[in-house]
Amino acid sequence: MALADAKAGIRNEAGIAAVLGILKQAFGERFQTGESFRAQHAHTTTYIPAQLPDAVVFAETSEDVQAVVRACAEHKVPVIAFGTGSSLEGQVNAPQGGISIDFSRMNRVLEVNAEDLDCTVEPGVTREQLNNYLRDTGLFFPIDPGANASIGGMASTRASGTNAVRYGTMKDNVLAVTAVTANGEEIRTARRARKSSAGYDLTRLFVGAEGTLGVLTSVTLRLQGIPQKIAGGACAFPSVKAACDAVIMTIQMGVPVARIELLDAVQMRACNRYSGLTYDEQPTLFLEFHGTDETVALQSAQFAEIAAECGGGEFVWTSNLEERNKLWKARHDAYWASRALAPELAALSTDVCVPISRLAECVAATQADIEEHGLLAPIVGHAGDGNFHVLVLFDDKTPEGIAAVEAFVARLNRRALAMDGTCTGEHGIGQGKMSFLEQELGGAVDLMRQVKQALDPDAIFNPGKIFQTH
Incomplete structure (x- = not known):
């Protein structure tokens, strides 16, 4: 499936040659065509073969992005946005060649409005960088996909992660974006107001578009207050069904769990070996609760009762930072733990x-x-x-x-x-699941193609992703 969907497209050799000349003159040392640079901007963190762009431009401003898009639009050359390259379905590949825009130098926090619980950042800001910047404000950005992904990439793939059960996904936490469209102009999709009935919801259109409708140049995010108290722990179960029954009962009873992660027995074996843990190698839930001293203790006790009712073992929880960090580092290292098997x-x-x-x-x-x-x-x-x-x-x-x-x-x-x-x-x-999107949504994919055609008539933005345009 993935290999078939990742086939190379038709290259516009004349257009690519013209754009390479224009951008080399415009960007100097920030324009690179060396194979090592190009290869670094095509890795897919999976087995889909890398498809290299023809050049990489290291953008520093929105004006840089507009200049690249205008040159590429004039000559009908693909543009692929690149954050940290942690996407998993070949989103950063260049099946028709073209220009990769690297956002690692567009990594400024532009504005923090602590009273309104929001901020605006450039797309190259990473999740960890943002939370380090916010630490002294008493606020944090809760979306945690595991990898230290860029905010622009997280918005483009509609990322979520371990905190989504309480705080939602990127679609719930992006208030607005600015994006460069196919005519090379920058648009803003919304203001900072928490709700609006003004026109189409263009913000949600760009969030999850995987770079196929335009290139994001800033993202305005919803923030949360750092909880007074955080408690976490793990609980083993005799079967996956018993663990899932505990999850369902926890959600249905309205216990405000912040994270509730399921690891099967094979994954627990991998984590024990890789992270030096000593948990039972059974289906296990990792949990975290956010609140006050009283509420996290109450929530932990409520879950312990639910776990016991579902046949689970003892729920061992702690508010000790070092112990919690060890638990969640093991969870975030699950990929590498599995690879080590x-x-x-x-x-x-x-x-x-x-x-x-x-x-x-x-x-x-x-x-x-x-x-x-x-x-x-x-x-x-x-x-x-x-x-x-x-x-x-x-x-x-x-x-x-x-x-x-x-x-x-x-x-x-x-x-x-x-x-x-x-x-x-x-x-x-990306490239890996295009055939399944057709199975999932049927005729709705044709409507997506019409939106793509309207906003990107020459299909320059990240072609060969989500669906084939022709």
Whole structure:
């Protein structure tokens, strides 16, 4: 599936040559065509083959971005925005060549409005950089996809992560963006007001567009107050179903959990080995509660009762910062822990999302599929959202190995869609899941093509992603 969708497109050789000359003169040393630079801007953190751009421009201002887009629009050359390259479905690949705009130097926090709980940042600001900047204000940005991704990339892929069950995803936390459109002009999609009925919701159109409608030059974000108290812990269960039942009951009873993560037994084994943990190698929930001393203690006690009712073990929780950090570092290192199970193998990270009432069924069926086909594939999930990830370790040197993993991904996506779920909860479509988007939304994809045609008639923005335009 992914390899077929990642096929190379038709290159506009004359246009590319013209744009290379224009941009070299305009940007000097900030314009690079060396293979090492180009290769660094095409990695996909998965097994989809890298497709290199023809050049990289290191933008420093919105005017730089406009200059690149205008040159590329005039000569019908692709433009691919690049943040940190942590996307998982080939979003930064350049199947038709073109220009990669690197935003690492557009990394300024432009404005913090502490009284209004919002801020505006350039797209190259990373999640960790922003929270370090905000620390003295008593505020934080809660979206945590695990990787230290750029804010522009997180907005473009509609990222979420471990905190989404309480704080929502990027679509809930982006108030406005500025974006350079196909005519090279910068537009602003909204003001800072918390709600508006003024026209189309263009902000939501750009959030999740994966760079196919324009290039983001700033993002205005909703912030949250740093909780007075944070408590976290882990609880083992005899089965995935028992763990998911505890999740469902926790959500339905209105316990305001901030994070509730599911790790299957294979993932727990990997985390114990990699992170030096000593947890039981059973399906386990990692949880975190935010509030006051009294509320986090109450919430922890409520969950302990729920866990016991669902057959879980003792819920051991703590408010000690060092112990909590060790727990969540292990969770964030789950990818590397899984890779360490078989370092000689390649890895494909994929995700689906289903209604939480179907989560146990979907995960159990997926585990049975993994066992039946002899795969090594740990599972970790944002259980409070019904979203889970599978990291399949496989031999990418043989056609049989690639065929087996792509067949598994196809079965996984069909299973999620059959449960009224989605083929991706947070990774996005990119190149890897285009065929599944058609299965999921049918004729709605044609409407997406019409929007793309209206805003980007020459298809210069990140072509070959989400859907084929022709």
